[in-house]
Amino acid sequence: MxxxxxxxxxxxxxxxxxxxxxxxxxxxxxxxxxxxxxxxxxxxxxxxxxxxxxxxxASFDPDYKVEIKIGKNFPYQAEKYDELIHWDEIESVSQVLEERVLLRYREQEFIATARGVDSNYHRTTGIADAVYRGQYKTQHPDAVVGIGVAYNLGMSYVGRTETIEMFVPRASVKNLSRPDRAFHQDIVFPAGLFAVQPEFDVRYILTDLERLQRMSEQESTVSAIEIKVRDGVRASRIQEKLRDFFGDEFHVRNRIEQQAAFxxxxxxxxxxxxxxxxxxxxxxxxxxxxxxxxxxxxxxxxxxxxxxxxxxxxxxxxxxxxxxxxxxxxxxxxxxxxxxxxxxxxxxxxxxxxxxxxxxxxxxxxxxxxxxxxxxxxxxxxxxxxxxxxxxxx
Structure with a gap:
């Protein structure tokens, strides 16, 4: 050659x-x-x-999200799940509850998804960095609103001078002949507006977890447990460890799996x-x-x-x-x-x-x-x- x-x-x-x-x-x-x-x-x-x-x-999705396979919500077993925060691989754990709500701002109404979050949520996700107007405050009576939701409500100002009425269906009421008794009603103040992705911005309002649990009559109930791991942790190893911890009844999805279709x-x-x-x-x-x-x-x-x-x-x-x-x-x-x-x-x-x-x-x-x-x-x-x-x- x-x-x-x-x-x-x-x-x-x-x-x-x-x-x-x-x-x-x-x-x-x-x-x-x-x-x-x-x-x-x-x-x-x-x-x-x-x-x-x-x-x-990453502003909205955690490193790992735990959801039940059958059904929507599940009881939060504090004596078991609180152990997660003591794991060396885990930096933060937060609880999330999602419910469909009716929002009313002045004369405008809009159906959105209220995401009840705890005090660790901004540490588990990057949502605080996505707030472009106002502040990230979700402790009752404050809330953070997606810009798409704010647009549909015709809301451009934030702060304690503005109020949003939030209506959550009563789980105990089956007869809707009296609509005035079919909903729990509360008032929240829009502390800030967030912008992540249009699909999130037009859907979510972030509010206090415990308040949403009481309004939806779901004490100690969550839709998901969201987890942030420390830098340098091997992804496949911690995911398998979490799956073993939660068992076969739960999905443990990483950030890619949470948006698998996209x-x-x-x-x-x-x-x-x-x-x-x-x-x-x-x-x-x-x-x-x-x-x-x-x-x-x-x-x-x-x-x-x-x-x-x-x-x-x-x-x-x-x-x-x-x-x-x-x-x-x-x-x-x-x-x-x-x-x-x-x-x-x-x-x-x-x-x-x-x-x-x-x-x-x-x-x-x-x-x-x-x-x-x-x-x-x-x-x-x-x-x-x-x-x-x-x-x-x-």
Whole structure:
């Protein structure tokens, strides 16, 4: 294989004047550079977008969420579950109860979900950082309102000068002929507005857990136990430990599993985009097939000479196969380098901006080492396949 590689290198680094073959080889390299760099940048952009979305959900979703498999709510067994806070791996534990409520602000009414939270909730999630107006205060009679809920209520001010009436259905009342007796009623003050994701912002109002438990006639009952673990804790290990602790009656979901449908869609979109750009790269690589085919014709005299000197056809084919690999490798390396430099500059300097009105100024990117190898492997597979097909013509 040494002689075919040596000849291929001589052809590649030939100092002859520009010919159609050399120009086409240059176009092949350029196509591979652009395709490889674009594919790497696209994958980095999807990584950055996924990180951005995860940061949004981190404001509302805990590291781990425990919910009962059958039913909606379950009794909180303090003598058992309070043990969690003493685990070395766990930083914070909070209780959550969710109930559908009717909200009334002045003349506007809106049906929302009241999430009753305890005093640890802001430590378990990043919700306090998502409050963009007012303060995070959920102890009765204060509440924090999603901006979508506030919009539907026509509410733009926060503080003790504003009041929201909250109606919770009485569990003990079955006859609705007297609506005035069918609901528990309370007044809360909107201490702040939070903005996380539209699906959360238009749905939730955060209020005091114990007050919501009394209003819904569900003392010591919760919808979920939310857990934040300490930095550096192995995710798979603590999740299995939690599952063993709670038993088969409960789901223990990590942050990805809590939004499984959304992240499945994101990954499917990423895969489809990867396949589309791979197909574009494949089409652009056909210039490599043309370049090698023309080179075989151009070097026909050389191949005849080598044939007469005793070089077998298999080695003659290896010459042009090695030539194709060399073109592919050079194009891939340059493309990866340029794509990596662009991703680096985008990450630190924000070359491509998102425009006004977005939560981030520049498009987020994250370069993953595995993606670099994935792109390199993709390009090499395409290049090897085309080089093999072209070399069969010798």
């Amino acid at each position: 040494k002689l075919p590689v040596f000849i291929a290198r001589r052809y590649f680094f030939s100092r002859y004047s520009a010919t159609a073959v050399n120009i086409l080889a240059g176009i092949s390299i350029a196509g591979l550079v652009v395709g490889t760099g674009a594919l790497l940048v696209i994958l980095a952009a999807f990584n950055g977008l996924e990180d951005l979305v995860k940061s949004f959900y 992240f499945k869609v994101m990954r499917a979109e990423g895969l489809i985009t990867y396949l589309i750009f791979t197909f574009i790269l494949l089409i652009s690589s056909f210039t490599l097939l043309g370049s090698l085919s023309m080179m075989i014709l151009d070097k026909k005299k050389d191949t005849h000479t080598l044939w007469f000197l005793g070089m077998p056809r298999s080695q003659l084919r290896q010459v042009f196969f090695a030539e194709g690999l060399l073109i592919t490798f050079v194009g891939a390396v340059i493309g990866l380098a340029l794509g990596g430099v662009f991703a680096f500059l985008q990450h630190y300097f924000g070359l491509v901006t998102m425009g006004a009105g977005y939560v981030v100024e520049a498009y987020p990117v994250r370069l993953n080492v595995l993606d670099v190898f994935k792109v390199l492997a993709t390009v090499l597979v395409i290049g090897i396949s085309i080089s093999f097909l072209a070399s069969r013509r010798v």
